Amino acid sequence: MSALLEMTGVRKRYGGVQALDGASLTAVRGEVHALLGPNGSGKSTLDKTLAGTVVPDSGEIRIDGAEARIGGPRDAHALGIAAVYQQLSVVGDLTVTQNVVLGLEPARRLGFLDHRAARVRAATALERFAAAFSGRLPLDRPAASLGPGEQQIVEVAKALAREPRVLVLDEATASLHKEQVEVLFEVVRELRAAGVLVVFTSHRLDEVFALCDRATVLRNGRTVATVDLSSTTEDALVQLMVAAPAQTPVETPDAPQGASRHVEAPVSGRTAESGAVALVVRGLTTDRLRDVSFTVRAGEVLGLGGLQGQGQSELLLALFGAARITAGDALLDGKALPLTSPARAARAGVALVPGDRARQGMFASRPIQENLSLASMRRRARLKLALSAAAERRAARSMVERLSIKIGSLNDPVATLSGGNQQKVVIGKWLLDQPRVVLLDDPAKGVDVAAKEEIYAIVRGLAAEGAVVILNSSDNRELTELSDRVLVLFEGAVAEELTAASITENRLVSSALRLAPGETL
Amino acid sequence: MSAPTVEAPRRALAWRPGPVALAGAVAVVLVIAGELVSPGFAGYGQLVNLMRVAAFLSVIAIGQTIVIIAGGGGVDLSVGKVATFAAIIGSRVMAGDDANIVPAVALALLVAAAIGLVNGLGVTLLRIPPFVMTLGMIGVVQGLILAYTGGQASGRAAPALTSLVNGRIVFDLPGLLFLWLLLGLLAVWLLRRTTFGWNLYAVGANRAAAELTGVRAGRTLILAYVLSATFAGLAGILLLGYTESVFLDLADQYMLPSVAAVVIGGTLLAGGIGGYAGTAVGAIVLTVLQGLLTTLDIGGAWRTIVNGVVLLVLLSLYGRQRRLRS
């Protein structure tokens, strides 16, 4: 069978970063082709070159053997390519119908809109996903009023309404519930049967094996291999994805001890039974939290589990004074914890590493120095105002060394660092403030395997030093590895508490899912 | 690849051509052009004179720099009017008597700071976009001026103030230039070596992240507007010392140039990047350009047009936003 899509020697440079360095991809019609690789390997960039939102510096793209120039989304559309992005491209203020037909609105004379035709087209596109929506298709609701999973489905429906020959799914399952994933997979299989090429990018290897025929693995912007998934194993794929041992010391996820050399800490965190109760949370209630109570001991890592979006992030924000609290309070070492503003919470010894690093955690355009100093500089300033350049530099240096952050100069903008090092800067700014309570919202999300292990080591080190650590993670393996206890949240309330031996991935998954209405395992 | 919001500044940084040096070069070229068009333009006395005019703009632009760095569309269009009002208050309270300098300056700066406080509260608490808030404030301050003066400015600068501003101390340079240097150093210190300055850059670069780092962003922003109005008030007092008597639109025309000077100096209107050294050079560039236009005998309407075009051209050199397609 001749290739429907052939990409060769694709290069793309962003500032100082070579995102794609001669990547290639060959796929045939009627295939679900996985695109794999660690973070920063260029998967998303390659997807975007296909979709036209990124124009490569060089490289060749052939569709059906003919050379294709994709200079924008319109070119991609003309070639029969549609994409679903990692970052949603749903416009929240438009209705679902308006979103599905966006850019290709059916119109009558002189560009006046044809509402009826639009509804028909949207309904047709969404029908096959009916099972993913509770109740009727929300054709006339603003997209912003839908849950993240439903928005993602609208996004997929929008792409399908374009009747593509090539469908690019970039992390399209990230915000979906399990049953929504099943619906999506069913549709993808139908598309495959109809001869559509689906390029599927995902971090979840189980999904890749469940759905895809072949996989192309990227590393550092280059294509490493294309493999037939029916004749390979998960381990073999992971081996392909992680860099050769000579380049970066990386362990397989089951053997995390190597990276902990920088932060002295026990390999397992589950030794904290001895610490005294430090944090008491009583009846915490907000828009999205219902009567959450729990205690955490000093030196304990409390995990937050459950399906995503059940209030885990909100709980961390509430404890950091960044959510409007309608009832409840918290005590730290017996004293009331101020939950009225992040500034007060920070001064009371609470630190938050937010889930969205780019938007909430770092100051991309500012120097690494300032990023590291900001949370703690008031401690070093004279009269709370005058800063000493030398003292700030010493403090920043100490953290760069302690967390082995790989930087050029402290004066470089933090944006020039890799994702993992950026996250270490965000964590480091708080460590300089010596917090009693550390709230971590998916701290290892979007960083590569090596950095992940280093971050785990930091978390263990914090607990070993006696801090209260509360960790939300979308990765169940992370929770099992790091937590002493896990609270499973459902619709803003604590649904179950798992301790010591009961913290297993299976238990976490079943606990999270059993609670969803109408869900069976 | 991480989020595009992270990629954007990286691109921008790689591509900026050192605005301060560039602006300095433009200033030199303009002076040479002036000398060619009209010999004597680059003479010592003439240059000192240009620097003196630039000083007023530079001092007003200190506050403008601070507010623009604060980001979120931060800008203070009311600086010109506030400077005018401060000069009017100063002049009336001084009434030409040295004994009244301290209360006059204190009152003028206090009123200016109060106006800045209202701007800051409007922008932070009521979330009125800064451009709109401070544009609206122009009307209010103009109203205050009319109500305070009844349409007729009165009083006179105290002789001590005048001699401080106009008196020649060293190298035949007016005292004003030394005051400018002093205030400029203060501004640089404030931005580079204080917690306020670092908080300001953080808020400008990413307000949400600043809040979640324990920075009191609202307080920082309010203080930025208070400082902006206070520096404007200070510039008004200096201007009063220079002109000795005031009129009702004394410093109004500084509104556009104060923004332009900041932009020329390479401070990003998006916030979070920039500094005062660039602004000072930017003020010099604009002043030399005005001098050149005057030398060329170009009238008021056309000068307004040139000002607008210059700002547009400079913005297209520095102030461009990132493409949707990369």
Added chain:
Amino acid sequence: MSGTFSLRGVRLPAVQLSGAATVGMLVVAVIVNSALQPNFWSGYALTSNFATFVPLVAIAVGQTIVVLSGGIDLSLGAQVTLASVVAVRVVDGQLDRLPQAVAAALGVGLVCGALNGLVVALVRLQPIVATFATSFVFSGLALVVLPTPGGSVPLEVTTAYRAAVLGLPVALLAILGLALLWWALRRHRVLRHVYAVGGDPEAAYASLVPVARTRVSAYVLGGLFAALAALAVLANTGSGDPFVGNELTLASVAAVVIGGTSLAGGRGGAGGSMLGAIVLALVTNIVFFADVPTTYRQLVNGAVIILALALAGIPALQKRRPAA
């Protein structure tokens, strides 16, 4: 993910005044005004009131479209000035040159809008500063065209403007015409794209919406409505004034805010802005008829605009966004 939960003080100002608040303000303004202005409900007073409303109403519609697209146009007032002085120069008191004058005004609006759109969409400058800069170019040009107030509009035009058709003031009909124009635009693809681009430019771009072209269209529409405002100004005052539009820019932004359009873009509509414009015009009336001393009038007017803008910042008056 940000945005899926409420972050106090962290969210950026995407506030929107609720429709009830807008209507409430209108009712209060009408009641106060009718109490203070003698014969408020008489045909003469209504006619002359509506005659003064039209320019602000027209420019408010234009500003709304630009704001919805995610921009703002601080040069709209200057465009009104420039369009009006050009038109008054062209018409020069002669009725038979009226068509040319109207065409000239619209042409000025079109060119100014296109220039703004070009600068914002293609050169990619921040709208607020870019249009601030162009406003100086436009008002400078207006001074070149007409250095001092003067020029005259044919008497027939000013008379017709204050006449009534079927008992309805012509100016009121003009406002209804503007509303109709908005109604039609709202059903056009360009406005749908304006909403999409203002709501989320990246999503719109990825969804094949021609983002740059849509932005340019928004500014051009803004310019055309500024031209209509200019014609109304001329019909109302009967002569040209190279400073006439100065106050209109801020008032148009205030009208948009009062009308419940989010300055962040993508949400709202011109219907509210038209009501907002009428509220502001009524307030000016009230200040006049409440015997505020002349030296304080400007202060009161300025304070009212600030207060109007501040209203959108009061949570109780804000429109609730659909819960996620």
